Amino acid sequence: MRLSLVGCGYVGEAIAQQLQGRAGLELTVTTTSEERRGELSAMADQVLVISADDPDGLLAALKGRDAAIFCLGPKGNRQVDAAGYRRTFNDSFRCLEQLLPKLPVLQQIIYTGSCSIYGDAGGGWVDESTTAQPRDEHGAVLLEAERQLLAMGSPQRRVCILRLGALYGPQREFEQRFARLAGSTQPGRGERFTNWVHRDDAAAAAIAALDGHWQGIVNVVDDAPVPLAELLNASLAQAGLAPITWQPASEPGNPGLNRRISNRLLKSKSFELNHPRIALLSGDGAPQREPTSTAKPTSPQR
Numbered sequence: 001m002r003l004s005l006v007g008c009g010y011v012g013e014a015i016a017q018q019l020q021g022r023a024g025l026e027l028t029v030t031t032t033s034e035e036r037r038g039e040l041s042a043m044a045d046q047v048l049v050i051s052a053d054d055p056d057g058l059l060a061a062l063k064g065r066d067a068a069i070f071c072l073g074p075k076g077n078r079q080v081d082a083a084g085y086r087r088t089f090n091d092s093f094r095c096l097e098q099l100l101p102k103l104p105v106l107q108q109i110i111y112t113g114s115c116s117i118y119g120d121a122g123g124g125w126v127d128e129s130t131t132a133q134p135r136d137e138h139g140a141v142l143l144e145a146e147r148q149l150l151a152m153g154s155p156q157r158r159v160c161i162l163r164l165g166a167l168y169g170p171q172r173e174f175e176q177r178f179a180r181l182a183g184s185t186q187p188g189r190g191e192r193f194t195n196w197v198h199r200d201d202a203a204a205a206a207i208a209a210l211d212g213h214w215q216g217i218v219n220v221v222d223d224a225p226v227p228l229a230e231l232l233n234a235s236l237a238q239a240g241l242a243p244i245t246w247q248p249a250s251e252p253g254n255p256g257l258n259r260r261i262s263n264r265l266l267k268s269k270s271f272e273l274n275h276p277r278i279a280l281l282s283g284d285g286a287p288q289r290e291p292t293s294t295a296k297p298t299s300p301q302r
């Protein structure tokens, strides 16, 4: 198989690593930075320095490939504005659409998207059948990206959208990322659910999608959505730092989205998570797993 990994950052590198040594695979990875060519060349047969919104560059990455995994993320350390998101996702997928007539052997397109397209559900469960309700323009861009890609599906070309939960893993450990909140006072109770997936499980899901010829939208989250306060205080305790004091009487200015994202469809594909719940939470109270009944998940509050 000839596979292109378009965008090879946190998740993309893990995919490339997990594919190392696979017989019969010819792997191309892309970066936008010449400086990354060296580090990436150790994990691929070919490294191309391209921007996916450049037709010549994207054609070079995809021509003659059987499959492509798009693992794009906007560049920059600071929060990228919606226009930056549009350039990264919508412009790249517009470019892909225009190139399709030149890519007759491209049978499979996989995209690592985001659960951020789901709206608030008052703490209820949402799944792939729940109507997406992006909260902001960034989410709207990602929903549009999904629509662009799904429209490219055909009997000859499978399209799979993986909606990833928030990522954690190596270099993105909770203890470090939440340390600045140690001993602080925060408004509210921190009751809203957060939904996570370990970086290596996200990468493994992309490979499972490739091998299993998945089509359509699949949530990629772990088994146990966790209330924000529980996660923060467990992280701070693990790091030996002072807990947060919550102020139930004062409402947070931006309360955040409260929903539990179902991975039932992912599980139905016999995909096994290596990190079904966040390790530092193990043993502290009952897990917030999805009920095993066949009841429909709660629809988001409108």
Ligand SMILES: NC(=O)c1ccc[n+]([C@@H]2O[C@H](COP(=O)([O-])OP(=O)(O)OC[C@H]3O[C@@H](n4cnc5c(N)ncnc54)[C@H](OP(=O)(O)O)[C@@H]3O)[C@@H](O)[C@H]2O)c1
Binding pocket: 006, 007, 008, 009, 010, 011, 012, 030, 031, 032, 033, 036, 050, 051, 052, 053, 071, 072, 073, 074, 075, 087, 088, 092, 112, 113, 114, 115, 163, 164, 165, 166, 167, 168
């Ligand atoms: N991070 C999260 O918590 C999270 C949560 C949910 C979903 N996701 C989804 O997962 C995906 C990957 O996330 P990540 O953390 O792996 O991102 P990342 O580490 O920022 O990597 C993004 C990659 O995309 C490349 N890239 C950026 N703009 C490009 C362009 N115009 N053309 C081609 N390549 C471009 C970057 O190139 P360079 O090598 O030049 O930097 C980099 O290799 C994202 O699409 C995001 O929607 C992430």
